[in-house]
Amino acid sequence: MKAALLGRSRGGQTSKIHLAADRRCRPLALILTAGQAADSPQFIPVLKKVRVRGPVGRPRTRPGAVAGDKAYSSRGNRAYLRKRRIKAVIPEKRDQASNRKNKGRRGGRPVTHDADFYKERNTVERLINKLKAWRGIATRSDKTPESYLAGLHLRASMIWIKDLTRTGP
Numbered sequence: 625m626k627a628a629l630l631g632r633s634r635g636g637q638t639s640k641i642h643l644a645a646d647r648r649c650r651p652l653a654l655i656l657t658a659g660q661a662a663d664s665p666q667f668i669p670v671l672k673k674v675r676v677r678g679p680v681g682r683p684r685t686r687p688g689a690v691a692g693d694k695a696y697s698s699r700g701n702r703a704y705l706r707k708r709r710i711k712a713v714i715p716e717k718r719d720q721a722s723n724r725k726n727k728g729r730r731g732g733r734p735v736t737h738d739a740d741f742y743k744e745r746n747t748v749e750r751l752i753n754k755l756k757a758w759r760g761i762a763t764r765s766d767k768t769p770e771s772y773l774a775g776l777h778l779r780a781s782m783i784w785i786k787d788l789t790r791t792g793p
Contacts, residue, residue: 650748
């Protein structure tokens, strides 16, 4: 398992955090991969880990919409979201748009996304900043990927507890 979570990066042996966040910068799902892993293939595994429990009933696993940057713009990710009836708020990459336009009518419709909703994508970046407020997570000082992942889960639970115990609006 250690070999799967540690990989080469510019800085040496490292890991990469893939996560989903809600609009209040709270973590919904975390996945740790090797440092050289691409973002787009981890999109579906992260979404499959999302479970939001309400006051009653089964946990919710299907959000109304998902916002992501251009790294997640792939045919497979969009097909997965379409199949689950989740609105994709992911801008199209420039090369994908030019390939679609070169195909003419067979290229399909242009990808649309809600620009106002896309502005809220920074919640993921703000969550990463909250996670990395712990120096051990920011510097990746843990020796094993398992202990690093445990630290991420601990910090994520602390973010949830702080948000749930906050008083006021």
